[in-house]
Structures are given as structure tokens and as C-alpha cells.
Amino acid sequence: MSLSFHAAQTPHFFTVDVEDYFQVGAFERLIPRSTWDSYACRVERNVDRLLELLGSAGATGTFFTLGWIADRYPQMVKRIARGGHEIASHGATHRRVNLLSPAEFREEIRSSKATLEDASGTVVSGYRAPNFSILPGYEWAFDVLLEEGYEYDSSRFPIQRPGYGSPNTPRYAHGITCSSGTLLELPMTTLDVMGAHIPAAGGAYLRHFPYSVVRSAFRARQNAGIPGVFYMHPWEIDPEQPRVAAPFVTRLRHYGGLKKMQPRIERMLGEFRFTSVADALPDIRRTAPLVHAA
Ligand SMILES: [Zn+2]
Numbered sequence: 001m002s003l004s005f006h007a008a009q010t011p012h013f014f015t016v017d018v019e020d021y022f023q024v025g026a027f028e029r030l031i032p033r034s035t036w037d038s039y040a041c042r043v044e045r046n047v048d049r050l051l052e053l054l055g056s057a058g059a060t061g062t063f064f065t066l067g068w069i070a071d072r073y074p075q076m077v078k079r080i081a082r083g084g085h086e087i088a089s090h091g092a093t094h095r096r097v098n099l100l101s102p103a104e105f106r107e108e109i110r111s112s113k114a115t116l117e118d119a120s121g122t123v124v125s126g127y128r129a130p131n132f133s134i135l136p137g138y139e140w141a142f143d144v145l146l147e148e149g150y151e152y153d154s155s156r157f158p159i160q161r162p163g164y165g166s167p168n169t170p171r172y173a174h175g176i177t178c179s180s181g182t183l184l185e186l187p188m189t190t191l192d193v194m195g196a197h198i199p200a201a202g203g204a205y206l207r208h209f210p211y212s213v214v215r216s217a218f219r220a221r222q223n224a225g226i227p228g229v230f231y232m233h234p235w236e237i238d239p240e241q242p243r244v245a246a247p248f249v250t251r252l253r254h255y256g257g258l259k260k261m262q263p264r265i266e267r268m269l270g271e272f273r274f275t276s277v278a279d280a281l282p283d284i285r286r287t288a289p290l291v292h293a294a
Contacts, residue, residue, distance in 0.1 A: 039242075134156060207257025239259045
């Protein structure tokens with residue numbers, strides 16, 4: 001059996017940040033949390049469509065779900081879990097970690113874990129911060145995650161952008177040694193070209209960049225036998241979502257490429273094998289190099 005055949009079997013991680021179109025970070029100044037209940041939710045139909053896409057491809061994924069969503073749609077959370085997918089936490093109310101105190105962060109991850117475990121009947125062991133907001137300098141969050149019973153985090157994007165990204169974090173899965181134990185970290189996938197690291201984990205990058213950028217990143221990982229981390233949001237496969245009156249650049253970022261997204265996701269699912277993080281957690285724990293939280 002050739003190495004390439006073996007490497008071709010490396011499964012990547014399909015991850016979904018389960019939130020609705022009016023809860024995204026880009027709109028947080030325009031849509032106060034107190035008004036969220038006045039918006040018509042579309043998350044359920046979009047998640048159901050996504051479950052169909054994953055099911056047809058024989059893939060599973062990890063659904064980092066907001067506590068706010070799980071409170072209102074517990075049956076949807078149950079359907080995701082029943083489909084063989086992993087339920088993980090995206091926090092309770094989509095507040096950025098770098099704007100929270102440690103006590104506020106603890107409440108976000110504690111309450112969302114309880115809600116998600118009640119709804120799914122499964123144990124929640126993974127967390128992803130809104131807007132990848134466990135930024136350099138906020139490593140205390142890793143300790144809090146361990147203390148609250150989480151085993152892994154997937155909140156770091158090893159790229160450099162203003163107010164976003166952790167450029168010096170390792171680009172592959174690693175264990176972070178904290179005062180209370182070891183937390184596994186699964187950073188977002190980059191395309192590494194001649195020393196530059198291009199964000200290529202999916203999401204807006206799959207909508208705005210040529211498809212070949214994301215595909216190249218996952219092919220490179222596959223050839224190296226290292227799983228990539230792919231991510232998306234349910235609202236990204238919903239071109240009909242109501243439009244928010246946001247500034248031009250924000251609208252370009254949020255609405256650009258929405259029609260391309262579903263076909264591109266189907267293409268990714270056809271070209272690569274995907275599983276949930278939970279399926280590979282023992283392997284990651286066995287093989288991930290250890291680094292100190294810094
Ligand atoms: Zn989010």
C-alpha cells in the first residue's frame with residue numbers, strides 16, 4: 001500500500017459554528033443582544049440542510065453551538081447528535097473572550113455546556129470562541145476551560161490580522177500545558193506558501209477566495225497525514241437570509257459568495273473525508289506535541 005493511498009485516508013475535521021445570521025460578530029454593534037428574539041430564526045432549516053449534505057457524503061462533524069440557540073432549539077441539537085455528530089460549545093451569548101472577565105467567561109462556558117448536554121444527552125468537551133477571540137494575552141481562558149471540564153479548544157487562527165488571529169500559535173494540533181492540566185488546541189487551517197500563512201479553513205475564505213486556495217490547504221494536510229480543521233456557519237448556505245443595513249465592507253464580507261458556498265461545501269465533502277473532532281480525540285491526545293500556554 002503506497003504512502004499516498006494511506007495519506008488520502010486522513011480524515012479532516014468538519015466544524016460548524018451554530019449561530020444565526022443576526023448574531024455574527026460583524027453585526028454586534030448594529031444588533032443588540034436584547035433584540036435577538038425579535039429576529040426570525042433561520043438556523044434550524046440551514047442546519048437541517050447541512051445535516052443532509054453531511055449525511056449524503058457519509059461525513060460527520062463537530063457543531064460548536066451557542067447556548068442561546070440550544071435554549072430555543074433543543075430538538076435541533078438532539079437531531080444533530082442523533083445524526084452521529086458531536087455537540088460542542090460556542091459559548092452562551094456570542095461574546096468575545098477578549099472582552100470578558102475570567103468570571104464572565106466561566107459563566108458563558110458553564111451555562112452553555114449544561115444547556116447543550118441537557119439537549120443532546122451527550123458530554124460536551126470542545127469549545128470554540130466567537131471570532132476566534134482567545135487572542136494572545138488571554139491564555140487564562142485555557143485554564144478556565146479545563147476547570148469547567150472541557151478537553152479541547154479550537155479558537156486559535158494562526159494568522160496576523162488587526163484584532164484577529166494568533167500568529168505565533170503552532171499551526172497544528174497541540175497540547176497546551178496549563179496549571180490545571182493539558183488542554184488540546186486545534187487551530188484553524190492555513191495554506192502555507194513560502195513562509196506566508198493564508199487563512200484557508202473555510203468560512204468567508206471559502207466564499208471569497210478561489211476554491212483552489214482551501215482545497216490546496218487541505219490537500220497539503222492530507223499529503224502530510226495531518227488533519228485540517230474546516231469551519232463554516234449555517235447562515236453561509238442561506239443566500240435568501242434577510243439583509244442587515246450594515247456598512248458596505250461589512251455587507252461585502254457577510255453576503256459575498258453566499259450562493260457559491262453550498263456547491264463548494266459539497267465539493268469539499270466529495271474530495272475529502274471528514275469526521276468530528278470527538279472521533280479522533282484519543283489519537284490527538286496521543287500524538288499532539290505539548291507547548292506551554294503563552
Ligand atoms: Zn460565531
